[in-house]
Amino acid sequence: MAKLSYSSKINKIRSFALILVFAGILLMYVGIMFKKIPWLMATFFILGMLAVVFSCVVYLWIGSLSVKAVPVVCPNCQKPTKVLGHVDACMHCNQPLTLDKNLEGIEFDERYNKRRFRNEAISKMKQENE
Numbered sequence: 001m002a003k004l005s006y007s008s009k010i011n012k013i014r015s016f017a018l019i020l021v022f023a024g025i026l027l028m029y030v031g032i033m034f035k036k037i038p039w040l041m042a043t044f045f046i047l048g049m050l051a052v053v054f055s056c057v058v059y060l061w062i063g064s065l066s067v068k069a070v071p072v073v074c075p076n077c078q079k080p081t082k083v084l085g086h087v088d089a090c091m092h093c094n095q096p097l098t099l100d101k102n103l104e105g106i107e108f109d110e111r112y113n114k115r116r117f118r119n120e121a122i123s124k125m126k127q128e129n130e
């Protein structure tokens with residue numbers, strides 16, 4: 001069986017926000033190295049600040065997404081997790097999960113979150129069943 005490289009959306013956004021914080025700190029650090037060139041230092045500082053502020057916005061966004069996500073108990077590891085969108089992965093074990101009855105039993109694909117791709121797959125499956 002092919003190893004799934006899919007991970008929970010909330011986890012993905014969370015790691016993105018974390019990277020952003022580090023990038024911001026790094027940019028400000030680079031700014032300090034240019035302290036002899038004030039405009040360059042200011043530019044790096046502003047960029048760094050923006051990255052940090054943006055990561056805060058992303059964290060707030062995760063919070064609101066988390067509220068919208070449907071809480072479920074993962075059938076694989078029995079831990080509570082959250083499903084965002086039509087297909088998502090368990091936050092703990094990356095078990096693919098779906099809330100869409102039409103997608104049950106279809107091979108997992110991240111693209112099922114896109115309406116067009118999902119509808120094509122469903123109609124294809126219905127044709128095969130006829």
Ligand SMILES: [Zn+2]
Binds near residue numbers: 078079090093094
């Ligand atoms: Zn799980």
